[in-house]
Amino acid sequence: MSASDLWSIVPELWLAGLAIFLLLVDLLTARKSLVGVVAVMGLLLSIIPIGSLLTQGARTVIFGSYAVDGFAVFFKILTVIATALVVLAAIDWLPGRSQYEGEFYALLVFTALGLVLMAASTDIILLALSIEFVSLTSYVLAGYLKGDVKSNEAGVKYFLYGAAASAVMLFGFSILYGLTGSTNLYEIARRVANAPLPALYLSIALMLSGFGFKISMVPFHQWTPDVYEGAPTPVAAYLSVASKAAGFAALVRMLMVVVDPGRLNWILLIAVLSAVSMTLGNLLALPQRNIKRMLAYSSISHAGFLLIGVAAFRGDFGTPGLLIYLLGYMFTQLGAFFVAALIGQQLGTDDIPDYAGLSRRAPVSALLMAVFMLSLTGFPPTSVFIGKFYVLAGAIDNGLLWLAIVGVVNSVISLYYYAGVIRAMYVMPAASTVPLREPAALQVALGIAGLGTLLIGLYPQPIIDLARSAVLLLRI
């Protein structure tokens, strides 16, 4: 190890320092929103050291346990943007609901650090540890509203599911270690070709439970609606975007680096899980009345779509498509949750029928919500359309035509429940005509989410280039 290794992990050190600094700021000031503002500034500043990594070649640092490559940088950028937006939204949403406002922002930044570590780990112990890191902070954040029974339920449920999933995943890791005698992913990759097959299959199946929990893939999805419904809305937004993205990062790195050289057929397994997740998530989303539960089921179905990109990893479309999808989905999903947060705060309800007449009461938010709903369906020219286009192209390119057809059919089904929200906002008569107050910070977060959704949809080339270079650098 040399001093240059430390330079390579400056973004991580910065995030850790920022989180601790936020705790100090919280101690010294009575204006808690200041802590949130400092958090956003600090997160935006971290883009500078992250950006400086873009020009460097792919390598591992600190005794091979940590990757500095385009793939990790991509997820660093995604995590930082998502965290900054969620903090912005929470500045307006949280006051009056919890007494521990400053700690909330600090915990969010800590979670960001865990997610960044998850996406770049090249050692199974570090991977397990960072997943545990993210889980621990997420449990606390999900149960943050202590007076709210639903939030308590969300915290406890998330904890129980998460602990079980982690235990099973660790068992899978231990079998992998037993088969190859190393904890380093690249070392394992060299030895995995000689490993006996049945045990390797078992180890991968067990590992999938941990990753599947994080990305809320069927059959590890049951926690999703209850946790999203009960958790504070910004936290639900964060879990459905950043936590899911980091789960995908860890899954893709594991599958491509370790499992693929092991000459076993994992593509069909992932393809089937993808089809089941898409379909089940969609069908369960249809009857939902609560917007957060609807978004939860739709996020299960989007996990299925993203898995198409994992299954179709060969060629030029699958993996770049996965990254583009994740980035576009991040803006759209965050935006949809922010509108839900706004309505939940102003009207005190999460029911879709209560969105009636929103187009007249809060025209900007309603218009943005309509854009987000269309984007989640996959209409051009929005960000999720580009992502869907790429992963479906990847599926066809990889000979998974049936999976692409399942994907298209599911997109059509999903239009029904997404359009239901638009219908409520624009067609149904309003219960009252009083305009809704739209708080400033939440509006800024919403605006950025809407801008991201449309910009990626209209001019995707920079993102495509970024995703392409990120994937090229994945294999060392």
Place this chain on the structure above:
Amino acid sequence: MPEARCPGGELGAFIILSLVTLIPAVVVVTSGNIVRSALSLIPTFLGVTGLYILLHAEFVAGIQILIYAGAITVLILFVIMLTQGGSGVRIRQINEQVPLGAMAAVWLGFLILLVVFRTPWQIDATSVPQYNVSSVGTAFLTDYMLIFEVTSLVLLVSLIGAIIIARREE
């Protein structure tokens, strides 16, 4: 195992230690009395310690006794004592889904056993890794340095989270 001069003895020790680990573990998750659950953890932890010794991991075994059998159990008992109405209350740990869960567990266990017995494990008889204090310390500050440092952050975050959950809202 290079030092297994008496393979039968090692197998016997393994079976006894497994039983010492597993039987109290079942009590932990089924007993209605939370104090009994907590105390049943002690033989479980000691059984695991025995397994570590069987694997020539003496240092880890010592840590296991110090931290798990000692500190963690005492901590759990303290928590029960300080929680209002925690002790003496009978808590039902099972519900109507037990048959379903048992079926899933038996099926998974069967699957794992099947795979374990069908796998031709490659046993490398030449290298037993060093498990003493200095080699563990060296590993912490070389290959596993980042992991070691991140662990301290995880502990810090858990502490903050625990305080937030435990403190009373005013």
